[in-house]
Amino acid sequence: MPESIDYDAKIPNNVDLSSDRRLQRALEGWQPKFMNWWGEMGPTLRTQGVYLRTAVAVGRAGWAHFDHVNVPDYRWGIFLAERDPGRTIAFGEHKGEPAWQQVPGEYRADLQRLIVIQGDTEPASVEQQKLLGLTAPSLYDLRNLFQVNVEEGRHLWAMVYLLHAYFGREGREEAEGLLFRNSGSPDTPRILGAFNEETADWLAFYMFTYFTDRDGKYQLGTLKESAFDPLSRTCEFMLKEEAHHMFVGTTGVDRVVRRSAELMREHDTADIAAHHGIPLDIIQKYLNFHYTVSLDLFGSETSTNAANYYTAGLKGRWQETRRKDDHLLTEDSAFLDRPGEDGTWTQEEVQALLALNLDLRTEYIADCETGVKRWNRILDEHEISYRFSLPHPGFNRKVGAYADFHITPEGSIVDEATWEANRGRWLPTAEDLAFVRSLMHPVYERGKIASWIAPPSNGINGKPFDFEYVYFD
Numbered sequence: 068m069p070e071s072i073d074y075d076a077k078i079p080n081n082v083d084l085s086s087d088r089r090l091q092r093a094l095e096g097w098q099p100k101f102m103n104w105w106g107e108m109g110p111t112l113r114t115q116g117v118y119l120r121t122a123v124a125v126g127r128a129g130w131a132h133f134d135h136v137n138v139p140d141y142r143w144g145i146f147l148a149e150r151d152p153g154r155t156i157a158f159g160e161h162k163g164e165p166a167w168q169q170v171p172g173e174y175r176a177d178l179q180r181l182i183v184i185q186g187d188t189e190p191a192s193v194e195q196q197k198l199l200g201l202t203a204p205s206l207y208d209l210r211n212l213f214q215v216n217v218e219e220g221r222h223l224w225a226m227v228y229l230l231h232a233y234f235g236r237e238g239r240e241e242a243e244g245l246l247f248r249n250s251g252s253p254d255t256p257r258i259l260g261a262f263n264e265e266t267a268d269w270l271a272f273y274m275f276t277y278f279t280d281r282d283g284k285y286q287l288g289t290l291k292e293s294a295f296d297p298l299s300r301t302c303e304f305m306l307k308e309e310a311h312h313m314f315v316g317t318t319g320v321d322r323v324v325r326r327s328a329e330l331m332r333e334h335d336t337a338d339i340a341a342h343h344g345i346p347l348d349i350i351q352k353y354l355n356f357h358y359t360v361s362l363d364l365f366g367s368e369t370s371t372n373a374a375n376y377y378t379a380g381l382k383g384r385w386q387e388t389r390r391k392d393d394h395l396l397t398e399d400s401a402f403l404d405r406p407g408e409d410g411t412w413t414q415e416e417v418q419a420l421l422a423l424n425l426d427l428r429t430e431y432i433a434d435c436e437t438g439v440k441r442w443n444r445i446l447d448e449h450e451i452s453y454r455f456s457l458p459h460p461g462f463n464r465k466v467g468a469y470a471d472f473h474i475t476p477e478g479s480i481v482d483e484a485t486w487e488a489n490r491g492r493w494l495p496t497a498e499d500l501a502f503v504r505s506l507m508h509p510v511y512e513r514g515k516i517a518s519w520i521a522p523p524s525n526g527i528n529g530k531p532f533d534f535e536y537v538y539f540d
Contacts, residue, residue: 082145097239104190112203113540114138116538117135117138141220143224150296150300157387170234174379177376178295185287187257190223192279207523214311222308250262264360267500274320275316280313280316281313281316288306320442332450347451353495378420401425403468436457459476514532
């Protein structure tokens with residue numbers, strides 16, 4: 068498989084698509100349906116050119132090319148990381164065997180399900196962000212939004228290729244379903260709850276790309292370990308692109324916090340709403356919401372499905388090959404904090420195999436903490452004592468061991484009345500959301516930026532902030 072990508076083909080690819088005429092025709096038949104979906108559900112704002120990166124290879128260096136592209140003309144395609152011919156399975160009952168190049172019959176349904184769930188998230192985020200371009204705070208941010216969108220579209224292509232290439236008629240039908248479902252639809256919603264939530268303002272976008280795309284990083288990381296080698300190589304390259312999406316979220320929240328801190332110092336008040344800034348307590352409420360919705364994406368803390376996927380070799384742990392254990396987990400255990408009806412917490416010892424979702428969530432939480440530390444350092448720089456924090460993992464949960472309990476951000480188990488009385492202190496209220504949306508006025512003038520966010524410290528690909536990242540008519 069070549070490292071470089073064939074852009075002369077109708078569908079850019081590095082999988083030698085032209086050698087399989089049947090597969091090529093099937094994907095070329097799906098391509099106009101994708102373009103119709105993009106036209107209907109992709110970005111509303113029309114532009115003439117956006118300074119985008121396009122993958123030109125899958126190696127470690129020099130893999131991306133930057134230039135202005137008319138977004139509907141972006142060349143979506145199929146890119147897999149280079150194959151390691153000596154790769155073996157790193158975990159589960161097939162540990163040590165050669166990685167699979169075809170789908171074993173006994174795991175066909177489970178692998179297809181994993182690919183469909185991952186594939187369903189990719190177009191969902193594009194749909195959620197459809198209107199954001201209309202209120203972009205700068206051309207730099209508008210460019211980043213479009214970059215995220217086109218790459219999520221390409222990640223959809225990645226999963227559709229696997230469905231078409233390895234799962235026959237059922238795979239082709241599932242690929243159709245990925246365009247049929249729509250985020251927030253009452254009749255045909257996306258599979259996972261977080262991808263049916265509204266992303267109506269740019270603070271929500273930054274929180275989404277920090278917290279929810281970070282969940283995507285960890286889910287892709289587990290699939291990168293898969294014994295099914297085409298899935299592993301697909302996810303390996305997707306992770307390379309996904310890093311920019313999290314960068315957008317991390318630095319986006321950085322810049323909101325920095326601007327709020329500047330306004331607080333300038334006006335000597337925490338109440339900066341009148342000065343067109345976002346108060347820190349509202350930023351914390353947004354953090355609470357997006358973090359907890361993203362935690363639900365990890366599923367139940369204990370899961371026989373996750374155990375079965377691991378044992379079969381379908382889905383590993385985060386950085387599986389770096390783990391210092393037997394990669395079987397049949398004798399290992401983990402500890403789960405469980406809430407009780409009496410308002411107390413107990414620790415339950417569970418089989419490590421059953422606690423794989425908990426293991427992955429723990430890795431994710433530690434990663435999320437790094438962002439909170441960044442944002443608190445910004446407050447330190449401005450001599451502001453307020454501190455952001457991640458709420459307790461049981462707070463505001465709809466999935467798993469905490470779903471039937473009311474748990475405060477500090478981790479106290481309370482009754483429903485107490486929860487409802489304090490909801491507005493912990494989660495964005497209708498008034499909070501309306502206020503943030505009231506700040507969302509587009510700034511399309513080169514080198515200018517909205518009042519509620521600081522400019523970035525660096526531009527894209529060595530360009531300055533005042534570069535013309537987007538061309539209009």
